Amino acid sequence: MKRFGVMVALLSVLGLTIPASAQVQVGVMGGLNLAKLNVDPDMGLDISNRTAFGAGGVLQVGLAENLSLQLQPMYLQKGAKGEGEFSDPESGLSGKAETTAKAAFLEVPAMLKFNLSSGNTKPYIMAGPMIGFLLSNKQEIKITGSGFEDYSEEVDIKDETKSIDFGLGFGAGVSFPAGNNSLFVEGRYALGLTNLNDDPEDSETSIKTRGIQVMAGVTFPLGQ
Numbered sequence: 209m210k211r212f213g214v215m216v217a218l219l220s221v222l223g224l225t226i227p228a229s230a231q232v233q234v235g236v237m238g239g240l241n242l243a244k245l246n247v248d249p250d251m252g253l254d255i256s257n258r259t260a261f262g263a264g265g266v267l268q269v270g271l272a273e274n275l276s277l278q279l280q281p282m283y284l285q286k287g288a289k290g291e292g293e294f295s296d297p298e299s300g301l302s303g304k305a306e307t308t309a310k311a312a313f314l315e316v317p318a319m320l321k322f323n324l325s326s327g328n329t330k331p332y333i334m335a336g337p338m339i340g341f342l343l344s345n346k347q348e349i350k351i352t353g354s355g356f357e358d359y360s361e362e363v364d365i366k367d368e369t370k371s372i373d374f375g376l377g378f379g380a381g382v383s384f385p386a387g388n389n390s391l392f393v394e395g396r397y398a399l400g401l402t403n404l405n406d407d408p409e410d411s412e413t414s415i416k417t418r419g420i421q422v423m424a425g426v427t428f429p430l431g432q
Contacts, residue, residue, distance in 0.1 A: 231270035233390070237280065237425025238263035244418040245288035245309060246400075251413075253290035257420075258308060260285030262315065266427055274323040284315040284340065286373075286417050294353075303353015310348065311369070311417075313340035317377050329384045338398060340373035340417075342366065368407040373417055375400040386426070393424045 242257040264282025271277055287309035295302035319336040345366045351359040379396025400417030407413070 231276075232430045233266070233268040233427040234430060235266040235268075235390075235425050235427030236264070237266050237282070237392075237423050239421065239423035241284060241286065241398075242420040242422075243286045243288060245286075246414075246416045246418055247288075247290075248414045249412075251290075251292075253292040253305075253307070256289045256291070258285075258287045258289050258310075260287065262421065262423070264315075266425060268321070268427060274326065276321045276323075278317070278319045278321050278334070280315075280317045280319065282315050282317075283343075284313050286311040286313060286340075286419060287345075301353065303351060306350045306352075308348040309345070311345040312343040313373060314343055315340040319377060319379075329382065331380070331382045332394075333380045334394070334396065335376070335378045338373075338375045338377050340375070342369055342371045342373070345369045368405070370402060370404045370406045373400055373402045373404060375402070375417065377421075379421075383427075388429060390427045391424075392427070393422075395420070395422045397421075 239262065241260045241262050243260045244257050245255060247253075247255060262282045262284035264280060264284075267279045269277050290307045290309075291304065293302075293304050315338060317336060317338040319334040321332050321334040323330045323332045325331055345364070345368075346362055347365050348362045349360065376399045377396045378399075379394055381392055381394025383390045383392035385391075398417070398419040398421060400419075403414045403416060405411075405413050405415045
């Protein structure tokens with residue numbers, strides 16, 4: 209319940225500070241997250257992107273001409289894929305290990321958005337902090353090879369993962385009118401700053417989230 213209390217507090221503060229004349233829009237958005245993890249040391253695995261998705265809402269508040277604040281609370285999947293080969297000449301065992309980290313967060317980006325044009329079609333840039341509240345985290349492990357039976361298991365590792373992920377987001381997009389509403393497409397890079405590893409038996413490993421996100425959505429003006 210604490211994570212939802214933080215969100216309510218943030219929205220309440222924002223509501224108290226919105227000027228009556230400010231342009232406010234609400235909407236929905238969704239898209240892909242090419243998620244990855246920065247793992248140090250790398251544990252001998254080649255780490256690659258996991259294709260994940262996110263979806264949520266948009267609250268946009270105008271601050272000045274061409275400048276606005278966007279809160280984008282969303283359900284967002286994170287994680288990565290890892291792959292490595294092994295061999296032991298003495299035992300004759302060899303094979304390949306594959307692992308997929310499947311994390312899910314309640315993510316709340318707070319992005320400052322600057323329009324590069326005042327026309328109907330508006331390219332824009334954006335940047336700001338992001339905070340994620342862990343909902344779940346599982347690791348899928350698959351080992352195949354010769355000299356032993358194939359092995360596959362999915363393990364819940366939420367208890368070994370920190371519950372809050374702080375990060376920064378940088379991106380750009382374009383919005384265009386659709387009647388009284390606005391459609392938008394945007395892309396951003398998400399840089400996780402928190403070491404999410406909370407395993408007491410492996411305190412030396414650093415695990416931080418990364419993501420290339422491509423989102424699309426629609427916003428609706430309030431009070432019109």
